[in-house]
Amino acid sequence: MQLYDKDLLSVQEVRELVERAKAAQQELSEKSQQEVDAIVKSIADAGVRNARRLAKLAHEETGFGVEADKVIKNVFASRDVYEHIKDMKTIGELGRDEERKIRTIAVPVGVIAGLIPSTNPTSTALYKSEIAIKAGNAIVFSPHPNARNCILETVKVIRQAIVEAGGNEDLVSCITIPTLQATDNLMRHADVSMILATGGSAMVRAAYSSGTPAIGVGPGNGPAYIEKTADLPLAVKRIIDSKTFDNGTICASEQSVVCDTAMEPAVRAEMERQGAYFLTDEQIAKLGGFILRANGTMNPMIVGKSAAVIAELAGIEIPAGTKVLVARETGIGRGHPYSNEKLAPILAFYTAESYVEVCELCVEILHYEGAGHTFSIHTKDSAMVDYFAKRIPASRIVVNTPSALGGIGGTTALMPALTLGCGAIGGSATSENVGPMNLLNLRYVAEGLQEIEEIKAGLPDCSEGICKVQKLNLNDVDVDALVSEIVKRLRSI
Numbered sequence: 001m002q003l004y005d006k007d008l009l010s011v012q013e014v015r016e017l018v019e020r021a022k023a024a025q026q027e028l029s030e031k032s033q034q035e036v037d038a039i040v041k042s043i044a045d046a047g048v049r050n051a052r053r054l055a056k057l058a059h060e061e062t063g064f065g066v067e068a069d070k071v072i073k074n075v076f077a078s079r080d081v082y083e084h085i086k087d088m089k090t091i092g093e094l095g096r097d098e099e100r101k102i103r104t105i106a107v108p109v110g111v112i113a114g115l116i117p118s119t120n121p122t123s124t125a126l127y128k129s130e131i132a133i134k135a136g137n138a139i140v141f142s143p144h145p146n147a148r149n150c151i152l153e154t155v156k157v158i159r160q161a162i163v164e165a166g167g168n169e170d171l172v173s174c175i176t177i178p179t180l181q182a183t184d185n186l187m188r189h190a191d192v193s194m195i196l197a198t199g200g201s202a203m204v205r206a207a208y209s210s211g212t213p214a215i216g217v218g219p220g221n222g223p224a225y226i227e228k229t230a231d232l233p234l235a236v237k238r239i240i241d242s243k244t245f246d247n248g249t250i251c252a253s254e255q256s257v258v259c260d261t262a263m264e265p266a267v268r269a270e271m272e273r274q275g276a277y278f279l280t281d282e283q284i285a286k287l288g289g290f291i292l293r294a295n296g297t298m299n300p301m302i303v304g305k306s307a308a309v310i311a312e313l314a315g316i317e318i319p320a321g322t323k324v325l326v327a328r329e330t331g332i333g334r335g336h337p338y339s340n341e342k343l344a345p346i347l348a349f350y351t352a353e354s355y356v357e358v359c360e361l362c363v364e365i366l367h368y369e370g371a372g373h374t375f376s377i378h379t380k381d382s383a384m385v386d387y388f389a390k391r392i393p394a395s396r397i398v399v400n401t402p403s404a405l406g407g408i409g410g411t412t413a414l415m416p417a418l419t420l421g422c423g424a425i426g427g428s429a430t431s432e433n434v435g436p437m438n439l440l441n442l443r444y445v446a447e448g449l450q451e452i453e454e455i456k457a458g459l460p461d462c463s464e465g466i467c468k469v470q471k472l473n474l475n476d477v478d479v480d481a482l483v484s485e486i487v488k489r490l491r492s493i
Helices: 006-028 033-049 053-060 067-085 121-134 145-164 180-188 200-208 232-249 262-272 280-292 307-314 357-370 384-389 404-407 452-457 481-493
Strands: 093-097 102-108 113-118 137-141 172-174 192-197 214-216 223-226 256-260 277-278 324-328 346-352 372-378 394-400 440-446
Touching: 006 137, 006 172, 006 180, 033 053, 033 145, 053 067, 053 172, 053 307, 067 214, 067 232, 093 192, 093 200, 113 121, 113 180, 121 137, 121 145, 121 172, 121 307, 137 145, 137 404, 145 172, 180 192, 180 232, 192 200, 200 214, 214 256, 223 232, 223 357, 232 262, 232 324, 232 346, 232 372, 232 404, 256 262, 256 357, 262 277, 262 346, 262 452, 277 440, 280 307, 280 324, 307 324, 346 357, 357 372, 372 384, 384 394
Parallel strands: 113 137, 113 192, 137 172, 192 214, 223 256, 223 372, 256 346, 277 324, 324 346, 372 394
Antiparallel strands: 093 102, 102 440
């Protein structure tokens, strides 16, 4: 006999967590930049100390990925994030322009709802805690049910670190009874000011439709182009390193490899030499029917699994030591399962006659799935980088680096992040790697510079609706001086 209602309990828990988070955030708002930074550093240090233990818990609970790689992600989400944000000014007055008489003041959004996925559970909790508190906020997590325990343990570590640094532990909290009702109530709660959503497409859509301002991410489906000038062995190494890192659970990882048709034999040979296995036509059909569900979404059974495990699940035989499964693909969209995002060591393989056709192909792939996310290119030709950067609908163009780690800022100078904005084209509120500056508002204090009489005196003659200006022969005019004068006057307004 059931003596309690799980949904009701979870909703009540949300109310209590938000109430305590609100009080903790108000307390935080009285602290200095130095005091806030001390809390963030304490979380980072605790994350590093517990990186291995939390990685083990995440791997055991979810069955996703590679334990050793999760250690790296935990350190990345703790130390690397901290090192990038530690000198950011996020509390109080951020800037002052004495000439224009404008001051900029940081205003925390308040209480944030943080949705945590099962693919990167402990690292995402560490990362979101750091950037939320750095911006002066509190955060309440809604954990994926399949990663509940490791997320709760991570939050326990974070809360202890906050207390050790003189903060209120309720700055970070987590739902212990994860239900859809609890998550929905958290996102719609009147005292929740923003949602930071990382997870499946359905959850992200729910965040955007909640009525609460949200920062979410779309799916990743990034193609990787091996251009003819690339260092081929190094390019292939980087792609395989990326696709096998934590068994492909990072959304910025490569989902397809594209090369010029003339390069196909060399690229294929190098990929096979480094541990890729090209599936037969029969195996392509069999695995293709397994990696997607009937509704066209990714089969969760493949997520974060090794190539060997996936092959066994799908009932296909592959050589021992295979690192990545590769399927020759010719189409994009429904009926072409390898053209979708695959959070596993599975790659589609495309060819095209020229870089122009490669670009068109990659654009089509991203518009089908993954618009605004990530694209990678391996080349020694900077003109190629420029060509693709101007045309590819991706927020991150990563060059000569493993896409998974380059996209999140691990091997590049991008903001280290586990929430990657996809911009308007991808249905996101930002195209940036999300950091503290995305989690605060800016308040502008502007002093008057002129009176209305001065504005009236400077008006042109607009009688009869037409501004009368002297016709000028631009051949006789110093254009640079004219532009300089226009800019000067605009600034004085």
